[in-house]
Amino acid sequence: MNEFLIVIHRDLSSKDASPSPEQMQQAIKPFQDWIGSIAAQDRLVTPPKRWDSDGRVVKKEDTVINGPYAEIKESIGGMMIIRAENYDEAVEFAKGCPILQWGASVEVRMALPAPQ
């Protein structure tokens, strides 16, 4: 069993970036059902958190850019760590993400063991 980082990317500059309270309410249940299903299979390692969409980007020479991210259109909307046998299985979990239908993309990355 391997650990996979699941990162949801969203376009924070689009009009869907700040959903209305009703939209939020509507989106919460499918999202919780998705995570709940992964957790019910004992595959959730680190649950997702809610992240502020304000954000800062730090560059060289102490340059700090405020969000929303002018140069990187898509930013992290959420992330978590799960357990899966392989990429195929991890991708199956990722496909359940209900935010995909709102235009998000989900990045799947397998953790590598620490170098010896």
Place this chain on the structure above:
Amino acid sequence: MAEIELLPKLFRTEYQKIVAVLCSLFGIEHIEIAEDLVSDTFLAATETWSLKGLPENPTAWLYTVAKNKTKNYLRHHSIFEQRLAPELRYSSDKAEEIEIDLTVKNISDSQLAMIFTVCDPVISSEAQVALALNLLCGFGFTEIADAFLTSKDVVYKRVSRAKDKLREAKIRIEQPSLSKINDRLENVLTTIYLLFSEGYYSVSKNNTLRKDVCAEAMRLSRLLIDHKTTNLPQVKALLALMCFHASRFEARTNVLGEQILYDDQDDTLWDQSLIRAGTDFLNLASTGTEISKYHLEAGIAYWHTKKEDTADKWENILQLYNQLLILQYSAIAALNRTFALSKARGKAAAIAEAEKLNLKDYHFYYSLLGYLYSGLDNTLALQHFHRALQLAKSAADQAMMQKHIDSHVP
């Protein structure tokens, strides 16, 4: 013979109070001496009261006799003096002046200190539960053995070993500091909940005893709530949870002691006063920013106090199970989530989720599948119930699975 009825009651309430005060005074090395002194006190009460009748204030009588016996003991045991707690050592040549403080405040402080001592992680949680029943709740070894369905000998050994471990580790009986409360409270709550479950789910036929065990777990959490430092949201949530469960105590078994499933329970037997108390504690627990597993479990139990099946009820229960699983995985929560899913979204959705669960060693997994397939594919449902029966270990579980099979045979 009022004293005959009163003594067991006083024993249940007062024994552990005096033991707590004396243990706090003597330190962990001398728990047994404290217990002996209090046992002697109750023995004296039995003898004296049956001859002379009840004293005017039986509790005060017990306290006075316990104090005198303790002072006497301290006067006559010089070896003991050398090993006493430092604060006692200095005044030990004047045993008369030692303050044995049996005020409400000191009793409560000592009980709190004892809870944190008993729930020290140097001893296993199984041993913590046995020791808590013995030392914090005044249960005898026979009673504990009866509740655990094991022998008195096993309980005695388990409790003695636990005491030895506390002594070896030199665990101090002291008021828990804020940082200790931070570190340990979770463990304390786990032990209290285990204690409750031991009473609630025990297959012991002794209903009164099982109820007493549950009541003691609730009393211990009440004690934490009454203390300013431990009056925290998760403690109130745990008490709410226990109130909700306890409200169904009478309804969940029949006269033969067999389990009655939730759907078949007579809800007029549900204790409404406990449901109200639970609701109050759950409201009081809704402060702060942290949601503990007890909040979530109490929320689930709250919705179960409403017998009527509504979409709202099961959707709420499903979301609470989602949160509970995200916080902490357990097989039983995974199964219950799937059941809630079937109620909220239909059996087909639940079957799809059930197939993903890797719980093929659990009879509950197959009885859930049996339930989900019944009405859709009764042959398959029956197969699952048969598998569940094969895997069920306890006689009670086997009987339950057989019942499912019988009700599905065409």
